[in-house]
Amino acid sequence: MVAPLIGKVSHLVGNNPSKWRKGIGTYQEVVYREIYPFIDLRVFGKDGRIEFDFIVRPGGDIARIRFAREGKIDASRILDTGDIEIRTSNGSLVLKKPVIYQIIDNQRVEIKGGFLEDREGQYAFQVAGYQKDHDLIIDPAVDLRYSTYLGGTNQDYGNRVALDSSGNIYITGPTLSTDFPVGQPHTGSYQGGYDIFVSKLSPDGKTLIYSTYIGGQQTFCGAADDIPTGIAVNTLGEAVVAGSTASLDFPIVGGPYGYRETECTTGYRTDAFVLKLSGDGQSILYSAAIGSAGTDGIRTGDDRAGDVALDNDGFVYITGTTSNSTGDWSGVPFPEKNAYQPCSLKESNIFIAKFDTSQTGDASLIFSTCFGDWASYRGGRCDRRGRLPQHLYRR
Numbered sequence: 001m002v003a004p005l006i007g008k009v010s011h012l013v014g015n016n017p018s019k020w021r022k023g024i025g026t027y028q029e030v031v032y033r034e035i036y037p038f039i040d041l042r043v044f045g046k047d048g049r050i051e052f053d054f055i056v057r058p059g060g061d062i063a064r065i066r067f068a069r070e071g072k073i074d075a076s077r078i079l080d081t082g083d084i085e086i087r088t089s090n091g092s093l094v095l096k097k098p099v100i101y102q103i104i105d106n107q108r109v110e111i112k113g114g115f116l117e118d119r120e121g122q123y124a125f126q127v128a129g130y131q132k133d134h135d136l137i138i139d140p141a142v143d144l145r146y147s148t149y150l151g152g153t154n155q156d157y158g159n160r161v162a163l164d165s166s167g168n169i170y171i172t173g174p175t176l177s178t179d180f181p182v183g184q185p186h187t188g189s190y191q192g193g194y195d196i197f198v199s200k201l202s203p204d205g206k207t208l209i210y211s212t213y214i215g216g217q218q219t220f221c222g223a224a225d226d227i228p229t230g231i232a233v234n235t236l237g238e239a240v241v242a243g244s245t246a247s248l249d250f251p252i253v254g255g256p257y258g259y260r261e262t263e264c265t266t267g268y269r270t271d272a273f274v275l276k277l278s279g280d281g282q283s284i285l286y287s288a289a290i291g292s293a294g295t296d297g298i299r300t301g302d303d304r305a306g307d308v309a310l311d312n313d314g315f316v317y318i319t320g321t322t323s324n325s326t327g328d329w330s331g332v333p334f335p336e337k338n339a340y341q342p343c344s345l346k347e348s349n350i351f352i353a354k355f356d357t358s359q360t361g362d363a364s365l366i367f368s369t370c371f372g373d374w375a376s377y378r379g380g381r382c383d384r385r386g387r388l389p390q391h392l393y394r395r
Contacts, residue, residue: 003028152177167203210281216247230308242308255288343370
């Protein structure tokens with residue numbers, strides 16, 4: 001470790017002081033010696049981000065250095081620019097073409113080279129001739145355009161993110177913070193339990209264009225938790241959010257409502273919701289909640305939207321899981337309309353629903369169907385014809 005900083009870090013965890021770690025030093029950079037023979041790895045901070053260099057000392061073999069792909073990676077490739085693009089379901093990461101150089105007679109000498117993909121799909125470095133009796137520095141940089149914090153002083157979770165055609169970023173998740181940053185909000189104050197937040201950031205991440213709380217506060221059973229699990233943005237820049245609500249007074253605008261409880265006889269239950277915000281985030285243009293009920297109209301199950309998608313005509317699709325965890329088999333199952341498959345009163349079903357947010361009431365629900373048995377559905381995007389992908393996740 002080199003370049004120590006003034007700051008110290010302590011870990012005071014647990015009730016046994018002998019296991020506490022006090023006054024741990026911090027450093028501007030850390031050098032890992034001999035990750036390969038005669039090759040060191042230097043990790044350091046620069047311009048608010050973490051970077052790393054390989055230092056190939058005399059006797060080191062550059063061919064030993066390899067990058068392997070692990071985790072949920074959809075694809076990777078070397079671009080014409082010499083960068084490596086790594087694509088995942090959550091976006092792309094770029095590893096910039098390495099800067100390769102030596103310090104000879106106190107002068108920096110640039111060396112030609114770049115990335116190379118081998119037959120096993122791993123990445124290595126190819127380097128032109130250099131002086132083997134001097135250190136060679138290989139500096140690939142992760143192209144982190146920006147990073148920022150968003151939240152208050154309590155628990156905040158960023159569940160989903162979406163982009164519009166201008167590159168603006170839309171983020172949604174649940175929050176318990178009463179001081180979550182809001183700008184031109186639809187709901188300017190925390191409502192209780194987990195509330196939904198929807199925030200819109202400029203493409204460079206420097207400006208909070210709007211941020212809003214959405215949710216209810218009344219419930220007879222448990223907390224009034226409203227949890228978003230999907231977000232999409234239409235061509236007008238209107239954010240569409242889906243998830244689950246346990247609030248009796250969840251804001252419903254134009255669409256159908258699930259089932260309102262009148263007493264706590266069923267425990268903690270949820271309905272699936274979908275809502276559309278205006279482009280400035282100040283108004284709910286449409287919202288609906290759908291779910292199952294017992295013969296007395298009281299919620300009997302947990303109905304949760306897992307994701308939301310839009311087609312080119314502006315129709316909204318949500319998908320998720322409906323379950324009857326109370327065993328009230330005589331009740332009303334998840335609402336069906338033009339159903340491909342009826343919903344059973346067994347413990348869990350996939351559901352898919354399509355909405356026309358220009359309509360109101362039950363007319364805005366175009367179809368609602370269950371699919372499969374004892375399963376859950378994680379969702380996906382529509383194609384241009386409005387067809388949904390068939391990704392089943394059975395338990």
